[in-house]
Amino acid sequence: MAASQSSVRVTRDPQTKAYCSSVTQSMPEPRDCTVFQLLLDGVAFDDAHVCFAETKSGRELTLGSLRLQAQQLGLGLLREGLKPGDVVMLLLPNSIAFVVVLLATQFAGLRCALANPGYMAKELKHVHDLVQPRKIFTTTTLMKNLMRSGLSWNKAVTVDQSIGRGGARFLKDLMVSEEQAKQAEPFIPQSFNETTYLPFSSGTTGMPKGVEISHKNVAAMVNTLVSIPDGLGRGEKTIGFLPFFHAMALLIAVHCTIVNRGKVFIIPGFEPVAFAELVKKEKISNIGLVPPVLNVLAIHPKITKEHFASVRYASCGAAPLDADTQRKFSEKTGIWDVRQGWGMTETTVGCFGLSQGAEIGTVGRIMPGCYARLVDPDTGKDVEQGERGEVWVRGENITKGYYRNAEATKGTFSDDGQWLKTGDVGVMNDKNEMRIVDRIKELIKYKGWQVAPAELEGLLLTHPKVMAAAVIGVYSKEQATELPRAFKITPGSDADATAQEIIDFVKAKTSPQKYLRGGVRVLDVVPVSPSGKVLRKELRKLVEAEEAAAAGKEPQAKL
Known part of the structure; x- marks a missing residue:
C-alpha cells in the first residue's frame, strides 16, 4: 500500500464538522461497474x-x-x-x-x-x-x-x-x-x-x-x-x-x-x-x-x-x-x-x-x-x-x-x-479515534446478531400469562455480548416457574439469537411514558441496581 498506518491523519472540516481520512485524497476512485x-x-x-x-x-x-x-x-x-x-x-x-x-x-x-x-x-x-x-x-x-x-x-x-x-x-x-x-x-x-x-x-x-x-x-x-x-x-x-x-x-x-x-x-x-x-x-x-x-x-x-x-x-x-x-x-x-x-x-x-x-x-x-x-x-x-x-x-x-x-x-x-x-x-478521543458508548436505537446485539426488543415484546404479549412486557439487552462480561432479558407483569402465579415457562415459549417460536438468555424478571409495573412507550432507560437502572446489590446470585431462570 502507498500509505502506512503511521502516516494516516484524520481531519475535520471546520464548516461541515465532518471527519475524514487523509487517505481519502490519494485513494483511487471506485470503479463504475457491476x-x-x-x-x-x-x-x-x-x-x-x-x-x-x-x-x-x-x-x-x-x-x-x-x-x-x-x-x-x-x-x-x-x-x-x-x-x-x-x-x-x-x-x-x-x-x-x-x-x-x-x-x-x-x-x-x-x-x-x-x-x-x-x-x-x-x-x-x-x-x-x-x-x-x-x-x-x-x-x-x-x-x-x-x-x-x-x-x-x-x-x-x-x-x-x-x-x-x-x-x-x-x-x-x-x-x-x-x-x-x-x-x-x-x-x-x-x-x-x-x-x-x-x-x-x-x-x-x-x-x-x-x-x-x-x-x-x-x-x-x-x-x-x-x-x-x-x-x-x-x-x-x-x-x-x-x-x-x-x-x-x-x-x-x-x-x-x-x-x-x-x-x-x-x-x-x-x-x-x-x-x-x-x-x-x-x-x-x-x-x-x-x-x-x-x-x-x-x-x-x-x-x-x-x-x-x-x-x-x-x-x-x-x-x-x-x-x-x-x-x-x-x-x-x-x-x-x-x-x-x-x-x-x-x-x-x-x-x-x-x-x-x-x-x-x-x-x-x-x-x-x-x-x-x-x-x-x-x-x-x-x-x-x-x-x-x-x-x-x-x-x-x-x-x-x-x-x-x-x-x-x-x-x-x-x-x-x-x-x-x-x-x-460515540465519543471522539484526542487522536480522532471513536469509542461507541451507547445506542439511541434500542437493538440488542447478541454475538453480532441484531435483536429487536419490540419484536420480542409483541411475542411475549401473545402468552396468556403476560399482561405487559418489555425487553432490553444486559451485558454479560463472561460471554462478551448482550443477552436479551424480558420484564413482564404476570397475574397471580409462581414467578420462577412462569419465568421458565416464558423462556421455553420464546425458544419454541424464535431464532436462537432471540432466546431470553438474560432471563426473565417479574415486575409490578412495566415503566412506560405517557404515550405508552416502554422506558428502557428505567429498566437498565433496575438492572444496575440488581447487579450492585446481588452480585454473584443466580438469575431467576436459566436457559
Missing part, C-alpha cells in the same frame, strides 16, 4: 488460483471455475424465464455453493436477497413476502424451513442434491453447458445505483427490513477496504466461519478475497480448538472475529500462542469489544494487533476501524472514502471532541434505503438526505 465485473472481469476460465476451500468436504473452488459455474448458472436462470431485476433468495450456510449462486445472480443482473438460514417460520415468511423472490436457493436440510413457513416448493432450488419432488429443482439441472456459458456476457444495468443485494437488518420496531445495496455501494466499500493502510493485502489467507449472508463476512471474506486473490477456508461452525489448529496448519494471515468468539479464544485452556504465530492481525466487529477482553485475548494468543471496526448493514460493511495502533477499546479512525459527524440528537448540533453524539455517516458505501419501505428510509436519513443517522452514540 459486482460481477468488479470481481471476475479479466479472470480466465482456466485461472487455477484456489480462492475457497471447504474443510469438511475437501472441495475447492478456483477463480476460473467460479467464473465458469457462475455463468453456467446465471445463463440458466435467464433461460428459466427470470429477468434482470428479479429477486432470488439465498437461504444457505457458508459454502462454495453460496459463492457460486451469489455470483450467478450477479452475472444475470438479478437482485440477491440474503436470508439467515436460522430464521424461524414467521421470520422467513416475512422476508419472503417482503422481497417476493422468484427462486429460493437452499439445501435439502433447510427445505423443512420452507414447509413450516408455508412457502411453495416450486420456488426452491437445492444446491446439495436433488429431492425429485414437490416441484423443487436441483442446481446442476439449471446450469447450461460450458460452451454456452463461455460465450455469454454478463448483464450490465443502465445505472450502477441499481440494487443488487438485499441483506436484512432488524429495525427497532420489529421484523427485519431489506437493505438496498447497489453495485456502486459494493464497489466503493471494496475500494475502501483495500485502501486501508497495512490492511487487507494480496494473497491473504483467512477462515470463513462468520456468516456470508451478513454484510461483514460477505464483503471481507468473499468479495475482498476474490479481488485480492486470497484464500478462505470455509468451516461448518466455530469450535475453538479446531479453529486454532486450522490457523496453525494453514498459516492463516488474518482472522475476522466477533467479541464472543474472541472471548472464547481468550479463556480456552488449550489455546496457545503457537496456534496463532502466523497471524498478522485480528479484526473484530459486529458488536462492541471491551478493553479487558481484548487484553486477555492478546495475552493468550500473542496477537497484539487487534483492530476493531464499526459499521452496520446500511453502510455495506463499515465506516470506522481496522486501524492499526488504535487505542484499545475504540473502533479506530474513519475509513478512507467515508465521512462522519457526531451530532447531539436533541439539538441537532455537532458536538466537540470528547463529547457524546449520535454518529452520522455518508459516503458511496451508504445504502439508498430500505426495500419497499419509504417511511423507514426517510426516518433513517437526515432532513437533507445527505447523512445516515446510525442511532449509535
